[in-house]
Amino acid sequence: MRVAVGESWLRRSDPERRAAATPRVMLAALLTGLLTAWLLYDGLGVNLLVCGVVVAVGAGTAARTAGRRIRPWTAVWSVAAVALLVVPAVWNAGWPAVLAAVGALGLASLALHGGRRWPGVLLALPGFLWQPVPAVGWVRVGLEVRSLPGRDRIVPVLKALAVAAVLLTVFGLLFASADAGMADLMGNLSPDLDLGRLPARAALFVLGTVTALGFAHIAAGPRRWDRTEIRPGRERRRLEWALPLVALNLMFGAFTVIQAVVVLGGADAVLSTTGMSRAAYARQGFWQLSVITVLTLAVVAVAKRWAPRTTGADRRLAKVLLGLLCVLALAVVAAALGRMWFYVDASGLTRLRLWVLVVEVWLGVVFLLLIASGLTGRTGWLPRVVVLSGVLTLAVYGLMGPDAIIANQNVTRYERALKTDLATATMDLRNVRTLSADAVPALDRLPEPQRSCAMQLINEDLRGKAKPWYATDLAAARARQVLKERPLLVQSPAEVRWLCDLTGPR
Template sequence: MPGAPVPPVGTWLRRSDPERRAAATPRVLLAALLTGLLAAWLLYDGLGPNLLLLGAATAVGAGIAARAAGRRIRPWAAVWSLLALALLAVPAWWDADWPAALAVVGALALASLALHGGRRWPGVLFPLPGILWQLVPSAVWVWESMDRRPMPGRGRIVPVLKALAVAAVLLTVFGLLFAGADAAMADLLGNLSPDLGLDQLPGRGALFVLGAVTVLGFAHMAAGPRRWDRTEIRPGRERRRLEWALPLVALNLMFGAFTVIQAVVVLGGADAVLSNTGMSRSEYARQGFWQLSVITVLTLVVVTFAKRWAPRTTPADRRVARVLLGLLCVLALAVVASALGRMWFYVDASGLTRLRLWVLVVEIWLGAVFLLLIAAGLARRTGWLPRVVVLGGMLAVAVYGLMGPDAIVAEQNVTRYERALRTDPLTAVIDLRNVRRLSADAVPALDRLPEPQRSCALQLIGQDLDGESGPWYATNLAAARAREILAERPPVDSTAPGRTACDRAGLAYDAW
């Protein structure tokens, strides 16, 4: 329209701002301070059930802010919250660091999504890293809210703070006295309370700040979340049918040719392909997997942009777009199946590693995404797709963490070695340089190995677990079980002049 004002750059961001945000209450501040103290107490010694306790405390702080804003929990928010708690249970169950870190990041993302409550793609994807840009604004929010507040509840809050300080002093004094009077009481109090020292103050202070600021960040979201669903994403410029369809037809033909070749390989032509390439079956499987994984991801990118620029003026245009994109997704499933088949064959030939297991899980999730895209193309309503895609990804992270990746890797390698011992003992081998780098989760499976392989596989794990176990809130079940096994049958020191028995038992190591 002539003379209409041009919207300024960034209007879509301002439109996502909340219409109002409830002020921070003293209860929110108190919840943040108490959670910070819990973080300083529980997190210093490691991860374990303490994450579940801190997650519950953080949920309480966010719930207080949400209630002050008049918000009520919705079904999808409950789903995201329960899945976040399931992710926080991973460090309490297993000892491996990588799944625990992935689970914590996923739990923070899901908590942010639960508080924002989006439905469309912007409303589901943009909130995931929301805690990162809430930390500083949340501190300003609390300061301004407290500065404007007349504080009529000061008479109730100050006595509570005084009572907490007196209780802390009394528990410290009498706890020290009881610990000196009875060894059993000293052991109990030692497990329940941290061993404080001046050298620990900086680390615990940082944990206090981290815990308090995290609660304030989620409370800031709950008091007034961004409405990312209001983000306007204008459709791309519509292309002519031939201009748009020709590249997709060519790509579909290439995918179809690959699918036919793979069908020939599966039906018995693999030996001919291997003889022509001059590669072994293991090399053929390994070389092709990464390329196929990249193709899978790039296909998702192509589908996204092709959907944006697809012709949509007439029903015939929309039908052509749906057919070509649907066919590309179906053929992409054949690529996913081929990648999974190659990796499965490679694992059967060379054993399982952490990386191989992770890429298997990611490839399965990508296949599920293509199935969801096909279902969305067949359905009339697709509003469910963004949340279900994120739900599938987070479920994959939760399953990957809760199933114990290191335990599965060790179990597969040990079972494969035992099977080889029964069939042909002279050729039975196990990649010790792979399994001995696993965490305590692998100890039950590695304990079944014969000597010297058993001691070689458990030496590094035993060194990591050497010493006293941590307090109950920082100890996982896998580490406790591994300590029991290693206490009953400690690894034998197999050091020998020149070369160790582990060197003699070790095998060629495949880096990935």
């Protein structure tokens, strides 16, 4: 019975029709595979944006063949995906680049699928993952039903070229191993290929081709995830539903009052009871408050599903209790952000701390959107706007250069400490040595030997073989220029152990 239900659920979202795979779509997919094998082997940079544009052209061709038109939200998701693909071209850090690439894939899938309701939006984001295999079958069917022009003449030529290539390779290797002169001639005539790279490039070719075909397959006939039905949960009695929410609101309210007392400066009794200073009290519990924020969203979703809705009084009570919980959750978000601010001011900024700060800010935006939805009584816009807010947060996080911000904050703290008390000022090199080339402009402001110690690992990474223009980024080019103009004092691991260990935090 469960299998039948699952099949019915999937069948309900089947596309109304799907256009056949055209030669242009297949050509765009092959071109994407070739570009991926050529450009992405050396790293991420402008190449990711180039490959993304070619994939978009193939998907657009398939959509046009299917008679689909660009809608406003399709344009929004497409522009946001392109903005995310700009991140690897500007900054060198790997983590934001990976997040941007994954986010761009999800947005491209959402742009092609469409979606208004929560099922349509949330299922469309990862919808690309199960498209590559059906896309290959889609192309095979297209080749079988379509008669290619000049097929009788092209296929024999391709077969002859393949046989000739095999024969020349086998006999050429034998002749080269038998005679030095022949080996020299063969070496001059054959292209310079590193056979060790062929497996990786072949894998990239397959990945690029299948990715392009997958998006074209969606564009030719997307699944209609909005047809997925999510029935509301069984209504609970007013008492068994409202009592837990009232108790939770009271606890949130008590926490909000305590935070207000602390912020206003009248927390002497509280602080004397805890035995902590004001700064230590403010830094305590950020991670717990972040977990509370996420759990509150889950509570709101579950409570709304099983809320009583038979009468107008039931609906008003649900709106009041859930709205109050969202408002009080904003106080939790503000408290968490305030505590992290003191934490960063005392201990410095790291990648993890910056990331959770950004996520916490986004969660606050989600609560504001929930409150606005409750006040207006309209929820049709909520799914897409929530996803859009998350996309904008991810794009801003990547484009602002996280490693550059982290380095700048830590260097600024150190400079401020030097002006305040030169004898006790220290620089936590462990916090900045593992940053990417994005951090070089800020770390360049450090005095020696801290400057050389902070950028030693970055210098080693950049001293390797220069990457081609399409696999590099603006931050790496800027860092190379800085290090060329002002070389480091530290060049060898022995110098690092002798010098840098003495300049770390005491």
